[in-house]
Amino acid sequence: xxxxxxxxxxxxxxxxxxxxxxxxxxxxxxxxxxxxxxxxxxxxxxxxxxxxxxxxxxxxxxxxxxxxxxxxxxxxxxxxxxxxxxxxxxxxxxxxxxxxxxxxxxxxxxxxxxxxxxxxxxxxxxxxxxxxxxxxxxxxxxxxxxxxxxxxxxxxxxxxxxxxxxxxxxxxxxxxxxxxxxxxxxxxxxxxxxxxxxxxxxxxxxxxxxxxxxxxxxxxxxxxxxxxxxxxxxxxxxxxxxxxxxxxxxxxxxxxxxxxxxxxxxxxxxxxxxxxxxxxxxxxxxxxxxxxxxxxxxxxxxxxxxxxxxxxxxxxxx
Amino acid sequence: xxxxxxxxxxxxxxxxxxxxxxxxxxxxxxxxxxxxxxxxxxxxxxxxxxxxxxxxxxxxxxxxxxxxxxxxxxxxxxxxxxxxxxxxxxxxxxxxxxxxxxxxxxxxxxxxxxxxxxxxxxxxxxxxxxxxxxxxxxxxxxxxxxxxxxxxxxxxxxxxxxxxxxxxxxxxxxxxxxxxxxxxxxxxxxxxxxxxxxxxxxxxxxxxxxxxxxxxxxxxxxxxxxxxxxxxxxxxxxxxxxxxxxxxxxxxxxxxxxxxxxxxxxxxxxxxxxxxxxxxxxxxxxxxxxxxxxxxxxxxxxxxxxxxxxxxxxxxxxxxxxxxxxxxxxxxxxxxxxxxxxxxxxxxxxxxxxxxxxxxxxxxxxxxxxxxxxxxxxxxxxxxxxxxxxxxxxxxxxxxxxxxxxxxxxxxxxxxxxxxxxxxxxxxxxxxx
Numbered sequence: 085x086x087x088x089x090x091x092x093x094x095x096x097x098x099x100x101x102x103x104x105x106x107x108x109x110x111x112x113x114x115x116x117x118x119x120x121x122x123x124x125x126x127x128x129x130x131x132x133x134x135x136x137x138x139x140x141x142x143x144x145x146x147x148x149x150x151x152x153x154x155x156x157x158x159x160x161x162x163x164x165x166x167x168x169x170x171x172x173x174x175x176x177x178x179x180x181x182x183x184x185x186x187x188x189x190x191x192x193x194x195x196x197x198x199x200x201x202x203x204x205x206x207x208x209x210x211x212x213x214x215x216x217x218x219x220x221x222x223x224x225x226x227x228x229x230x231x232x233x234x235x236x237x238x239x240x241x242x243x244x245x246x247x248x249x250x251x252x253x254x255x256x257x258x259x260x261x262x263x264x265x266x267x268x269x270x271x272x273x274x275x276x277x278x279x280x281x282x283x284x285x286x287x288x289x290x291x292x293x294x295x296x297x298x299x300x301x302x303x304x305x306x307x308x309x310x311x312x313x314x315x316x317x318x319x320x321x322x323x324x325x326x327x328x329x330x331x332x333x334x335x336x337x338x339x340x341x342x343x344x345x346x347x348x349x350x351x352x353x354x355x356x357x358x359x360x361x362x363x364x365x366x367x368x369x370x371x372x373x374x375x376x377x378x379x380x381x382x383x384x385x386x387x388x389x390x391x392x393x394x395x396x397x398x399x400x401x402x
Numbered sequence: 403x404x405x406x407x408x409x410x411x412x413x414x415x416x417x418x419x420x421x422x423x424x425x426x427x428x429x430x431x432x433x434x435x436x437x438x439x440x441x442x443x444x445x446x447x448x449x450x451x452x453x454x455x456x457x458x459x460x461x462x463x464x465x466x467x468x469x470x471x472x473x474x475x476x477x478x479x480x481x482x483x484x485x486x487x488x489x490x491x492x493x494x495x496x497x498x499x500x501x502x503x504x505x506x507x508x509x510x511x512x513x514x515x516x517x518x519x520x521x522x523x524x525x526x527x528x529x530x531x532x533x534x535x536x537x538x539x540x541x542x543x544x545x546x547x548x549x550x551x552x553x554x555x556x557x558x559x560x561x562x563x564x565x566x567x568x569x570x571x572x573x574x575x576x577x578x579x580x581x582x583x584x585x586x587x588x589x590x591x592x593x594x595x596x597x598x599x600x601x602x603x604x605x606x607x608x609x610x611x612x613x614x615x616x617x618x619x620x621x622x623x624x625x626x627x628x629x630x631x632x633x634x635x636x637x638x639x640x641x642x643x644x645x646x647x648x649x650x651x652x653x654x655x656x657x658x659x660x661x662x663x664x665x666x667x668x669x670x671x672x673x674x675x676x677x678x679x680x681x682x683x684x685x686x687x688x689x690x691x692x693x694x695x696x697x698x699x700x701x702x703x704x705x706x707x708x709x710x711x712x713x714x715x716x717x718x719x720x721x722x723x724x725x726x727x728x729x730x731x732x733x734x735x736x737x738x739x740x741x742x743x744x745x746x747x748x749x750x751x752x753x754x755x756x757x758x759x760x761x762x763x764x765x766x767x768x769x770x771x772x773x774x775x776x777x778x779x780x781x782x783x784x785x786x787x788x789x790x791x792x793x794x795x796x797x798x799x800x801x802x803x804x805x806x807x808x809x810x811x812x813x814x815x816x817x818x819x820x821x822x823x824x825x826x827x828x829x830x831x832x833x834x835x
Contacts, residue, residue: 090686098679192511200721202513214707300675306703308722310513310674317675346675350666350683353835361637361669 091344091351093229096238099343101126101304101314103241104296105321106328106335107248108154111289113325114252115282116265116392117165120176122293123318124183125157129294130301130313131187134205135194137302138309141206143213143236146298154294155287157183162286166279169396180318187297188311195309203309210307212236237299241336244292248332261285265390268397278397293318320346323372329379329387342368492589494749495565497531502743503539503559507546507571508672515672515697517542519716520570520593523735530740531747539564546573556581560588566746568739569593579603589746594642596823598753606738609759611649611821612789613731615796616767616782617713618653620728621661621691623775624711628661630654631684633677633694633701637667638826638834643695645825649796650693650713651832657781664689665834672697678704685710691728702726711773718768730768737764757818761790803827804834 105122112119119125133150137143161179164170194203205213213235216222221232252258263271264281272278301313324342328335349364379387502524510521521540528538539562541555552574556567566589569578575595582590582603590603598605621630632650636643651663664687666680677696681704684692693713694701699722705712706726714720714730738758745751758764770779788794797816801809809827810816816825828834 087686090683094679094682094686097682098675188509192509195511195513201511201518202721204722304678305674305698305700306678306707306723308513308699308703310698310700311509311511312672313674315673315675347679347683350680355835361667365669 087351089226089229091347092340093233094347094351095340095344096234097304097343098346099339099341100238100241101296101300101317102321102324102342103245103335103339104299105293105318106324106339107241107245107332108289108291108293108296109321109325110328110330110332110335111248111252111261111285111292112158113330113393114261114265114390115285115289116268116390116395116397117161117282117286118172118176118394119158119161119179119286119289120173120322121157121161121179121183121318122321123314123316124180125154125290125293126297126300126314126318126321127180127183127187128157128297129154129291130297131190133294133298134203134301134309134313135190137205137209138194138203141209143209146209146302147295150294150298151291152294154297155291157294158286158290161290162283165396166282166286169398172394172396184312184314187313191309191311191313205302205307213303213307235303237295237303240295241299241339244295245332245336252332257281262390265392268392272397272399278399282397293321296321320368323368326379326389327372327375330389331387341371345371490749492746492749492751495747497533497747499565500533500743500747501537501539501563501565502533503541503556503562503564503567505544505552505555505559505567505569505571505574506540506542507544507573509542510540514699514714514717514719514722516716517570519733520735522717523733523737523739524568526734526736527739527743530736531743533743544571544574546571549577552577553581560585565589566743567591568742589751591742598755600753602753604742604753604755606742606756606758607822608733608738608762608764609757609821610731610733610765611645611796612760613765613767614646614649615653615789616785617693617729617731618650618655619657619781619785620767620770620774620778621650621693621711621713622654622656622658623778623781624728624773625658625661625691627688627690628658629687629689630661630663631681631687631689631692631701632663632665633680633684633692633696634665634667635671635696636669638828641821641823641825644828645821646695647832648801648825648827648829651829652796652801653785655829655831656785659831661831663693663829663832665828665832667834668696670696674698674700677701681705682708692726699723714768720768720771724771726773727771728774729770732766732768734763734766737762757822759789760786797821802830804830804832 105126109119109122129150132153133146136149137146157179161175164175165172195201215233215235218232222228252261260271260276260281263276264278268278297314300317301309305313320342324335324338328338345364345367349361504524506517506520508517510517524538539559541559544555545551559567568591570593572594575592575597578590578592579597582599586602588602592605594607595605632647634643634647638644647663647665654661654663664684666684668676668680670676677698677700681692681701685704685708690710691712692701692705692710694715697716699714699719702712702714702719702723706723710726711728712723712726714727717732718730720727738756742751760766795815797810799810800812803809807827
């Protein structure tokens, strides 16, 4: 029982950076853009957030800079794919290479200029990033460790997911966003400013991805800077979007399930079930493939990818 | 027009990223059946004989010492230095003319791990010998699973005038062997593998298990739950990792027979997230000391976060997690690099298989922190003395594995070939689940 509780709470921690990345990518895809640059935007957010925290010691500045850096990555992407109509896949891949490279470059520049060859967040900031202890709630027997003993980012990611769920499905701007993602020509004819909607939502998604990077750099790595800090989680986030059926609220569950996959091998005793580690590493992708197969059999339009994803919108060709 | 602009911008974007692109994945040493061809054979019996007579007088000789391995009567392998007996066998290279190419698998500024530690050794060598910056050529992020990357890096070094090549990762081995044949005038030294030739290609590694034994004592003294966690990069089939775990476990048992070592394998030398996850899981199971054989300080940081303790690896990780690290198992590669380059300068370099230990200063544990249990220092010093005077060799006598087998013989000790490539069993107090 206690192993199960530990596995669940560990899954939430491992799933949180995935959740940020997934939410960002959902917003991007809702705008009709398959952005394979999640990993790069997360890396840029990781670097900017970490360095802002390292230099200022302020959590707020960290979050702000992580968001801005992610949005900056998305701005490059938006400029190329929306305004210049470049191929979305190629641009996204390039953004990943660029973001990861830039983040490592800045990180190493900062590292070699330290006396101890280590970049560690200031103590006070580090303590604010640790698991919260809510008086009266965190001490509850089961619910305490399952619900009330995570760090700030975990609650922030859930809040963002719920807000996005409302934004996309129930707000006026969200309706415009969905219209642009499904059929930009029709949206344009209806008087929606397609380019503006695309830019705003690409930047918003990029910023959210940046926050996920900050989580990876500042919390998952215990407050010490490491190269390649995002470590492929951006790619899993892209797969998770499909698993979550483009639904931000479902993404919460999906992220924790995928988080569980990534820590499962440390909890399943080899004496009970002996599987090679590589099997656990492949699990998220096997499940994603299964979800794709099942959802394409069911053919539910509500859970499908927005129709114009991947296509450039040429206004002149309407 | 727009399309043209797109193409141009995308191209510029691509180009700008190429330079910053970094390689991932790292392999240091994996087990190899072929390793049986290794080691001691490279040392001639003549050298061994000389080593025994020269051992007494060699204390004063340091940098110019040529290290050879010799087996004494007990079959105990010792390292002896033969300072006075080294002959000039190659054309000496003027100190100003020597150029050293270093092939790194990641970037030295990674922080505290494998490449960082190697590069600190290179810097130490440079400072000791007084070489200029332009005499060291570094090739960073050279993939060790892509032979062409290693070959290109080596050829570039040689084109820039390198006459000594240090290749630090296991996977470079075959490429280095081929390059050594092609460039007979260049000295090639490959870290962690088992291949060498008899002219210009040597191999170097160290007895890190000695330091791991000492760190086991530190951990065994500290634990109160009698559960010690160990984050391992590779599984049971990797002799370097598994031998390290066993040495650590023997050290733990020597001071705390009730403690068990719980091993979690990440399957990667450098995987920040995996290493954290493994450590968090171990701490959740009740482990209160977390040791590691992997590259990032994340297991130590996870320990610090949870308020338990740890034993770092590669470099002194107390700079990363001062609230957790009891000590770290550390390398001082400068010992080897300095000696090897000095030999090349003197013309006394021979393609000896180098397997330095604590006596050479190549491996050790970092100074104990204030967090260690009372009486730890005394126990560690006693064990250190026994290792240094050769009366104890860690893998001595009959060893029981955790699946009921026995290894070794009464009064004997495991030979170097077995230690390097043949330890595929866990000691009796290890739980790998």
